[in-house]
Amino acid sequence: MSNQIEVIKAGVDYYPEHWDRSIWESDIELMLKSGVKVVRLAEFAWSRLEPTEGKYDFEWLDDIISRLTKAKLEIILGTPTSCPPVWMYRKYEEVRHTEKSGLKTATGIRGHRCWESPVFLKFSQKIISQMAKRYATNSNIIAWQLDNELESNSCNCDNCTSAFREHLKKKFNGDIKKLNLAYGLDVWSGEYSNFDEIITPIGAQYKPGWLNPSYMLEHARWASESTAKFVDFQIATIRKEIPKAFITTNSCFTAHTPDFHKIFDRLNVAAYDNYPSLYKAEDGYPNADRGFILDWVRGLKDDNFWLLEQVGGSFGCWAPISPAPKPSMMDGYAWQAVGHGANLIMFFRWRTATKGAEMFCHGLLEHHGIPGRRFNEFAKFCTELNALEIPTDTVIKSDVALLYSSEQDFAFRVQEMSAGFTYRKQVELLHSAFRGIGVNVDVINESADIGKYKVVLLPTHFVSDDLVATKLEKFVSDGGTVVITNRSGVKDKHGACLMHKLPGDFAKICCVTVAEYDAIGEDTVPLIVGDKKYTASTWNDILELCGAKAYAIYDGEYYKGQVAASKNFFGKGTAYYLGTVGDMAFYRDLAIEISSDTKITHDITIPKGLDVITRNKGKTKYTFIFNNSYTECEYKRMTFKPFESKVIIL
Amino acid sequence: MSNQIEVIKAGVDYYPEHWDRSIWESDIELMLKSGVKVVRLAEFAWSRLEPTEGKYDFEWLDDIISRLTKAKLEIILGTPTSCPPVWMYRKYEEVRHTEKSGLKTATGIRGHRCWESPVFLKFSQKIISQMAKRYATNSNIIAWQLDNELESNSCNCDNCTSAFREHLKKKFNGDIKKLNLAYGLDVWSGEYSNFDEIITPIGAQYKPGWLNPSYMLEHARWASESTAKFVDFQIATIRKEIPKAFITTNSCFTAHTPDFHKIFDRLNVAAYDNYPSLYKAEDGYPNADRGFILDWVRGLKDDNFWLLEQVGGSFGCWAPISPAPKPSMMDGYAWQAVGHGANLIMFFRWRTATKGAEMFCHGLLEHHGIPGRRFNEFAKFCTELNALEIPTDTVIKSDVALLYSSEQDFAFRVQEMSAGFTYRKQVELLHSAFRGIGVNVDVINESADIGKYKVVLLPTHFVSDDLVATKLEKFVSDGGTVVITNRSGVKDKHGACLMHKLPGDFAKICCVTVAEYDAIGEDTVPLIVGDKKYTASTWNDILELCGAKAYAIYDGEYYKGQVAASKNFFGKGTAYYLGTVGDMAFYRDLAIEISSDTKITHDITIPKGLDVITRNKGKTKYTFIFNNSYTECEYKRMTFKPFESKVIIL
């Protein structure tokens, strides 16, 4: 599906509506010269396309599309729904997003519309239909991007309240007593008499941890589904005019990320906006697990993917301006993305805006428009990429799968387990350990077929899931290796704690139970595996073995000498249970042990910070090596300067 | 009065309404087995008792009461007024609390009702009456708990605004000019033309220090009295049905603590919810002055007291989950409480909730319900306690009284004197010094008879009080020793600064005046007493002696060589004035000097962190020793492991 294009290409995000047409022609010339193949247009241009209610103006868009077409530059068209025009906000109050305080969001920035508003949907349908109809037959438009960086619905207006009530009514078949029981609303007399008493979690004064976690979890699910529904609506609107339209959206990772796995199920290709940090990491190893994000995007559709935005300069606007990308950084991160499966790399943005809030979110060209260092690095990347003609239908082969679950992400947002405990961090520890020894990791979700893997990593599977437990049991029986970590099997699907010994559904394959736990947060306790010493932190389960053997032992606190992690042979396979959070060395050594035991090729000579990954097409191997650090390093007799990358084709 | 029970007992807080009845019977069996004598029920159960307006359901409560009665477990019944059901909030908007912003508090957590609302009071009266009538003759119900952890009224609704206006009208006999004058409202043209112009301190953007401190002080008094009025209302409602009902409430210490001395004047026994910190203190001496809180509770009615909640596991919900209680901590803190006068120790809570926001505020039993380490410690405590059969009518004899004044607490909340200056801290410094050498301290308030003490400690008596000054004058004349600290005698009863030399009313017995002061905050200045060196911080009065002799001298800053503290012989007694805030060594040495001079038995061999206290019944002495530290220590040839406690009966 992601093979809408045949060889990997580079592109740019372009906002012709911000510039005088006198600039367009020279811009297109420079694009051609630099090696750009694709241009994204129109994502925020609603007020230019519908300047007043019902009056449309496509002339400028026709013009630029025609010019790009003539230049044989392919086009991705954005639907402009992220930013309704001001006239709509002023005339139709309901279009505006409602804050947690219950007050309407003021206008003036982007993304503050409510997509549960019928008025907003009516206008959205009209503008999208118009665009789709107009450009239906333009084969130069290779894809549509829906909205921009969609997040879970965080609105609290009347329409959203109603939608949330309907969601719950459906979930509980209209039986409010079932909801009360499932969520334990008798606690603090929070029981509802009927669904109409339910509200969204408003009240700016509330921390998430103060409200009922079952209700908050379900609200997070609803908020994600509301976003998915909006995606469905846009797809239907476009496909009505262009039945075979190739459609995606530019996802990003925030505190309000919806379940993108479900969202991209509906779309033709997974796509992401890739902004590695430009700040110097304290230890010199920045964006240590940036590879995780890329593997996560590849996992969304278990396929190669697109980047619709790739860092093109220093950031500004939402915060002070960041440092400039160091030499090699821009193309280094681009090559890394290609390595992990990117088939299209759109740089954000062609020109630096001279107006508006993002005028210091720097693009490839400075305000003055004359090519400089960053532009030249970008053009060098395009040229090299074009020269390689890498096919898009390559495959990345992985023996290890990591289960990333939006359910757990939602659940941990609502309840912080201990100081410093985040779902993302737990996930990245396991991912980094295997990637650091050159082992590929597929990031999957609950629905994946795990039979093809040798190893499955299951970090903190908090909200339990019979299907996952059953799958894993079969997987291990059949010879697979699984790593399960603490805070797994805690909750039922409604977010209530299960009344079994932890890790509950996973205790069977692990042959271990949790006697007690100690949420030590940022404190530490020494940890021992054989004769090696590590450090435990964050959360300590104290384990009782019921068949497993001890893998790691605490060497401090009142549970000194007790079991911190276990290893169990079950059927033909092996199940590790990690009751604590170790340091990186602990995870690395575990990854080495598992890779050795399961005969997964791995490479312990890879230096810290170096990302090595291979895409395969038939017998051809495209290997991408990127030094994601501020330190020069050596690997296989090659020297890598900071942020240097190399492509090796064998 | 606190002898509703005859020997000291342990109990548990139980929420049967959260659990299937199939669990009730085994729970009761386990309670009996563990040594539990008392069970608290129903405090948050309004929605279970009145599921819809006017429809009551007591069947489940009848059932559990009957089962507990059969098991000879005594019962404390809570009134459920902390959490009105959702139907009430939705139908009667006025029931909801109003924030400082002026916006209504959203529902979904606990305690957000307004008890100045007539509608709320009407519903409260009905439910309490129903309960009282129904269980009036059940002699197994030994006490009633009103609401839960009452705080001062912080609501800003129309009803509260009216009540505050009425309070002021009454205070100033309806004469608005008197109020304007007393509060100095001509400053910044804040004068009112009539009482109807007065509002509560709304405006989320305001720090307390920006508003008129006299008005803020009186609002704090009103807010406390509003809470007391609500207590009166509940008492009257219960007593109408059960004239001799034994009633209390579970107090706690927060930033909005009302004047609990006045509140417990109305009640049969003082009661408290005791949650020592489970986080490891940096210096290894956690909850350094936890004893203060316990002495404060004992002082509320000058009698032994109850703990209605005692820590039973790690905390969660409002914050990330805390570390687990270390071994010996749970029973250590319980024994310490017994030592300071607790006659009943109710552990919070029997089972860990599986649902609702507090699912990680751990109870004695884990989610799985199988007894573990914490439960076993608790059961051991119950067994030992039951075996000792300690009578409840013991006496703790104190020669030292510390005056803790809610007035000062209110006044300092409104105005921060210098960085790091809090009333509580000033109070604890003096309390800790005497407790650290084994001297008992009674915590009294302004109304206490001080004649029976040898020493009275008066920390920062900011809002002056003629009665206190007069009492102290007689006390010192008659041979008593008093310690008065800086920021005393500053203000009149309306919170206006008095136009006398400080310490004003207290200057006479101290024979010292404050020439000048320097609010140094977190800075420090060396301090000398004789040939010993200490450190002064927070606030430095520069003293002029007018009869007193110098006790401590500054050894730095522009007032090097000037007097920091004085000692004066007045009549047959002695008055110390401390113009600065010393370090702990300074207070300890002062406590030793005073105890020696006044012939109070003290023990300088008590190691840091060890709490030693004795309850007396006739000639029998029950001595409780608790190592409140992470360090092993020795005392009287006994070794105390971290958090270990011992009971010695002589």
Place this chain on the structure above:
Amino acid sequence: MSNQIEVIKAGVDYYPEHWDRSIWESDIELMLKSGVKVVRLAEFAWSRLEPTEGKYDFEWLDDIISRLTKAKLEIILGTPTSCPPVWMYRKYEEVRHTEKSGLKTATGIRGHRCWESPVFLKFSQKIISQMAKRYATNSNIIAWQLDNELESNSCNCDNCTSAFREHLKKKFNGDIKKLNLAYGLDVWSGEYSNFDEIITPIGAQYKPGWLNPSYMLEHARWASESTAKFVDFQIATIRKEIPKAFITTNSCFTAHTPDFHKIFDRLNVAAYDNYPSLYKAEDGYPNADRGFILDWVRGLKDDNFWLLEQVGGSFGCWAPISPAPKPSMMDGYAWQAVGHGANLIMFFRWRTATKGAEMFCHGLLEHHGIPGRRFNEFAKFCTELNALEIPTDTVIKSDVALLYSSEQDFAFRVQEMSAGFTYRKQVELLHSAFRGIGVNVDVINESADIGKYKVVLLPTHFVSDDLVATKLEKFVSDGGTVVITNRSGVKDKHGACLMHKLPGDFAKICCVTVAEYDAIGEDTVPLIVGDKKYTASTWNDILELCGAKAYAIYDGEYYKGQVAASKNFFGKGTAYYLGTVGDMAFYRDLAIEISSDTKITHDITIPKGLDVITRNKGKTKYTFIFNNSYTECEYKRMTFKPFESKVIIL
């Protein structure tokens, strides 16, 4: 103009309305004794002057004015508009200020009125007219102070919204398309259909950086002009009754400072409220560039000035109480102010308030009213000042001008360039460097005649200005020296980025362009000038010379060896461009080089922290030397204790 008085005098701020009249007479006696010459009255007294709507009471003010007149104490009268009485707020809702959240500001502190409200203006006009009429002929009233510490209008009410719309309509001649184009509102579809769609920047959830910077810049301009308009209104009201009234206002420097240059254009003398920090600076050099503020005030009208408030004791109220002023501090800072051009020093305040929120903003007299250390220092200052009889028409001669632009201040408030980058800081670095070697600096604005200076300093002239560039070109051509720093020439007058190579309009005289920049924030890079080493931070331009020679070179980062600062000979003059932010040593050495090259008398023997400045009258030189540090130092064989000051008349 500032010579309303002939010799430099001291005065006090007095609030007779807070005190019983029995105190007035003794206060006046003490004032006379201490050397006070001027008394300020009435600034917050509206509720005392108009206790109920339309009923005025001037009797008390008549009385105190008559007593002061009899005592030959001169009077400054304040208009009381900062604090309307409560009755006005209650009866006329529109008088209240509206927060960023859109909610009305609660009453109870000061300054929360909206001066765009016609109702407020009507009442203001009445009270001011009454006062002016009543005291028109009293020659003892030497000046009027308008309101108190005026800031830019931050209100968001309907009246302010309308006024902001009118401002924009006028600016763009009613053509909304021009506005849309100038501000780039097509970005994020923010285009307006008409001016009535525009709102003020409400929405508490927004950081300034998230909204359109052109719009925010213009709002800052409007907010400043709204304040100026209010000043015009008050001037007109007074002058209608007293055509020759001498009028000023007490400015202060906050995050919302309006363009005071424009405001004082309308007034007779510049005036300021001078509160140096009383907290001990970490390096022992507090208020390092306090001299900047004083030079800024002198620059507001290019004339000597008044201080209407001068620190008289430790602060409190808005924050915990500060440390007391050390000995010599109060008069030290007063003498420093005299040195920089103050002709009148009014100390805040005579008595410490006993009531109201500022009861711990200490005055000269303590609450008890008996003269103490601070009062005595103050009286010593008055006596010495009176003895010197320094004429007010002295001149401070400066060869160096520093351009401080409110435009830049507004623009940087909206957009933070990099972590730690503030306009004020950039300004102070240059000012401090020259002042540290005893070179006088005039602080000018864009409209000043720069022909008379040898050196012009132009820190970060972000929003470009053709006039300034043209002036500078002529200035340098004619032999002047200019120092221009990074982030100059970035924007057009609407706040849009210009599409030229930086520093744009200033590139011509500097013969340098910016190839690239790196916003390193709090990071640092070594910097080299000749054989000297310094440290660059905050923001690094990488320069391309096109005629200039390199002045400073980076010695690190990927631009090691590239040019950080340049020096260019243009016409008969010299232009420095500083692409980075150096350390103090860098600026000091630059100041020495420039002073040497331009033959400006300077003195490199002045120790750190010592402020030396001379006022000239004919051939008489009044030199003021102040040790603004916690360290004793030597200068010209004189010893200066911490905060000691000396006056030398030659």
